Amino acid sequence: MQGGLSRVLDALHGSTIADLVPGSGGFVLYTVTGGYPTPPAGYRLTVDGMVARPLHLAVPDLEALPATRLTADFQCVTGWRVDNVHWVGVRLTDLADLAGVLPGATAFHFRSFDGVYTESLTIEQARESGAIVAYSMLGAPVTREHGGPVRLAVPTMYGYKSIKWLSSISLVDRVQPGYWEVNGYPIDAWIDGRPPAVRP
Amino acid sequence: MDRRAATGRTPVSRTGAPPTPTRPDTPLVRFDRVERTVHWATAALFGIVVVTGAALFSTPVVALVGRRALVEQVHVAAGLALPVPFLVGVAGRWGRGLRSDIGRFNRWSPADRDWFRSAFPARGRRLRAPDGLPIGKFNPGQKLNAAFVAGAGIVMLVSGCILRWFRPFPLSWREGATIVHNWLAVAFVLVVAGHVVMALTHPEERRSMVHGDISRAWARRRAPAWLGEEATGPDPGKRRGS
Numbered sequence: 001m002q003g004g005l006s007r008v009l010d011a012l013h014g015s016t017i018a019d020l021v022p023g024s025g026g027f028v029l030y031t032v033t034g035g036y037p038t039p040p041a042g043y044r045l046t047v048d049g050m051v052a053r054p055l056h057l058a059v060p061d062l063e064a065l066p067a068t069r070l071t072a073d074f075q076c077v078t079g080w081r082v083d084n085v086h087w088v089g090v091r092l093t094d095l096a097d098l099a100g101v102l103p104g105a106t107a108f109h110f111r112s113f114d115g116v117y118t119e120s121l122t123i124e125q126a127r128e129s130g131a132i133v134a135y136s137m138l139g140a141p142v143t144r145e146h147g148g149p150v151r152l153a154v155p156t157m158y159g160y161k162s163i164k165w166l167s168s169i170s171l172v173d174r175v176q177p178g179y180w181e182v183n184g185y186p187i188d189a190w191i192d193g194r195p196p197a198v199r200p
Numbered sequence: 201m202d203r204r205a206a207t208g209r210t211p212v213s214r215t216g217a218p219p220t221p222t223r224p225d226t227p228l229v230r231f232d233r234v235e236r237t238v239h240w241a242t243a244a245l246f247g248i249v250v251v252t253g254a255a256l257f258s259t260p261v262v263a264l265v266g267r268r269a270l271v272e273q274v275h276v277a278a279g280l281a282l283p284v285p286f287l288v289g290v291a292g293r294w295g296r297g298l299r300s301d302i303g304r305f306n307r308w309s310p311a312d313r314d315w316f317r318s319a320f321p322a323r324g325r326r327l328r329a330p331d332g333l334p335i336g337k338f339n340p341g342q343k344l345n346a347a348f349v350a351g352a353g354i355v356m357l358v359s360g361c362i363l364r365w366f367r368p369f370p371l372s373w374r375e376g377a378t379i380v381h382n383w384l385a386v387a388f389v390l391v392v393a394g395h396v397v398m399a400l401t402h403p404e405e406r407r408s409m410v411h412g413d414i415s416r417a418w419a420r421r422r423a424p425a426w427l428g429e430e431a432t433g434p435d436p437g438k439r440r441g442s
Contacts, residue, residue, distance in 0.1 A: 029259050034266040078363050079374030145263065183269060191371070 027074070027082055029145050032179060036145050037114040037165050045133070045150050049109070049170030052100030059135055059149050065090045065098070068132050072155035074162075075191050087153040089134035092126040096171065105171040110152060110178070113167035119178035120187065121154065121161065123171075128195040129154050133166065156196050157189040227413035228430055230337075232297040234289050239409055241285035246392065248278040253385055276364050279357065304337050305346040311425065312340040337426035345395060352388055356381060 029036075045062065047055040068091045074082040092108065101123070108126060110119040121131060131154040135142060142148035147164025154161040160180045181187045231239070252275035255265040265271060289298050311334045318333075319341070338346070362369050362377035369377075399406045408414040419427040 028257060029262050030268050031262065031266040032268045035263060036266075075371070077374075078366060079371070079376070079378035081375065145259075179269075186367070 027146070028076065028080055031114070031164075033114045033116050037112075038144070039149055039165070040113060040167075043113075043149060043167075045166060046168040047095055047099045047171075048168065049172055050102040050105035051096075051171050052102060053098075055095070055099050062090055062133065062135050062150065066094065068094075068130075070130065070132065070153070070155055072153070074159055077158040077160060077185060077189070085153075086138055087132060087134045088136035089132035089150075089153060092121070092131045092133055092152070092169075093123070095133060095169065096123065096126075099171070101171055104173050107172050107175045109170045109172045109176050110163045110166060111168045111170075112163055112165040114165050117163055117165070117179045118176070119152065119161055119163040120175045120181070122175060125157075125188075125195070129156050131155070131157075131161075133169070154189075156191055158185075158191060160185060161189045225416050227415055228419055228427070229297075229412055230408040230414040231412050233412065234294045235298050235301065236409060236412060238285045238289035238298065242282065245278050245282045245285070249275060249282065250389060252278065257382060257385075272364075276360070279360050283353065283357065301337070305343050307336075308340070308343065309334070309336065309425070311335055312343070315340050334425040334428075335423055336429070337423050339422070345391065348391055349388075352384055352391075355384055356388065359384070 031037075042058075044056040044058050047057070067088055069086070069088050071084050071086045074085045096108075105123070107120055107122045110121075112118070121129075125131075131152060133150060134153040135148075135150050137143075137146055137148075137151075137153075142151055147162075147166070150166045151164045152162045152166055160178075163178070175187060177187055252271050254261045255271045256262070256268070256275060262268075289295050290302070315333050315335055359377040359381040362373060363381060366374050399409070404414060404418055416427060419430070
């Protein structure tokens with residue numbers, strides 16, 4: 001049904017009503033604070049917590065690391081979906097290896113520089129999902145409204161796991177529920193209810 | 201039952217003419233206090249639902265407002281509260297006027313069919329409500345509007361509940377509920393906007409939703425069958441001088 005509606009929407013493309021009613025092939029832009037936050041001057045992504053070498057990475061530092069490209073459907077837990085979104089970034093587990101995970105760390109805790117939003121993933125879920133710290137989306141730098149300069153992209157999990165405006169990644173010894181999870185969303189956000197069988 | 205009936209005298213026999221033209225133009229009660237309260241409470245809640253709904257789904261408004269969790273809570277609370285004024289209004293002893301108007305909405309007369317024929321005349325002609333048909337208290341356009349609001353309101357409530365309490369529902373249900381809720385919301389706003397335009401361009405009818413009463417001259421023109429009901433109904437003296 002959504003495919004048929006998308007075709008109708010393509011025909012309507014550019015018309016006011018199609019712009020006003022997303023959820024049929026386009027992103028619905030969410031923010032939990034009063035607008036889209038501006039990155040702090042001299043933005044750096046922090047990787048800290050239970051690590052041997054805390055990292056402070058500017059966007060060019062991330063771009064210099066081995067890149068992972070992936071294409072995945074972006075699925076919101078409330079039902080809308082954007083097919084085949086292309087991402088480029090650094091695999092979360094690669095970043096963790098770079099920082100040196102200390103024994104006892106089992107999970108990531110993510111914070112946004114909007115000051116409010118948080119998220120979580122176990123290290124195992126990060127590996128199983130192939131989550132990346134993304135600086136490019138749909139062939140261009142991640143825009144401000146889509147969570148730029150740097151956000152998470154967690155394929156095979158619902159969209160709320162892909163935290164926008166990412167400012168810090170902490171290695172922690174147990175999962176701390178994120179913003180929507182405190183508000184009742186599932187902490188394990190697999191779209192199919194379980195991890196994908198094989199990751200390429 | 202009626203004082204005049206008890207004396208065997210009616211206005212007709214007293215004046216020797218049909219009752220309506222010779223009566224003093226005492227206003228009729230079009231909407232009683234309960235109906236008006238239900239209307240304006242529902243309108244206020246609808247306004248909240250529309251504004252917060254826009255702040256959840258329309259990208260430019262989302263950018264302006266943000267605060268998704270709070271906006272969502274207000275939207276859900278107002279949405280769940282929307283049917284409450286109506287249900288309270290219709291339930292009690294005080295709901296007689298509202299209940300009988302609902303009955304009127306659900307009955308279609310041959311005059312209604314003729315009204316549609318002449319309200320939508322040949323291409324290029326101006327759309328206007330025709331005079332001279334024995335239309336009741338509500339014209340067929342208003343009846344259609346009421347049917348849409350009732351049906352679409354239930355669908356919005358159900359699809360909204362699926363979106364709010366999504367966990368038991370499979371993803372395909374949520375996708376369907378999203379599409380239905382968004383698009384029906386647009387249709388709903390357009391229909392209500394039409395309702396508001398009609399109110400703005402019809403001052404006498406609009407005033408009757410504020411003060412309750414409307415002139416017999418209006419009823420003669422727009423709702424002659426209702427005027428007949430009021431004149432020959434079981435309790436014709438009740439509303440005089442109100």
